[in-house]
Amino acid sequence: MAHVVGEKGQVVIAHEIREKLGIRRGWRTVQRLVDDHVEIHFLPPPHDRSLRGGLKTDVRAWPADAEDWDGIREQAWREGAAGSAADQL
Numbered sequence: 001m002a003h004v005v006g007e008k009g010q011v012v013i014a015h016e017i018r019e020k021l022g023i024r025r026g027w028r029t030v031q032r033l034v035d036d037h038v039e040i041h042f043l044p045p046p047h048d049r050s051l052r053g054g055l056k057t058d059v060r061a062w063p064a065d066a067e068d069w070d071g072i073r074e075q076a077w078r079e080g081a082a083g084s085a086a087d088q089l
Helices: 015-021 066-088
Strands: 028-034 037-043
Touching: none
Parallel strands: none
Antiparallel strands: 028 037
16 A cells, blocks of 8 residues: 655545544544654544443442441442452462
């Protein structure tokens, strides 16, 4: 795949390469000179979609009342400590 460097020094990244890497409009590049060639790394832009509700189907409401939280936390610490001790053996 040989391409001609444009008038302003621009180079076109071949469609097949862009598709394979998933490169889209708005991505940034980091370019660095390595010996006798250039390495180009592509960085996607920050996401622009809301993540609200993304875990809706995976999260369940907690059945405990606020007063139960101390007991739940203590039980979790005991179970975690027991698991850590068993892992040490």
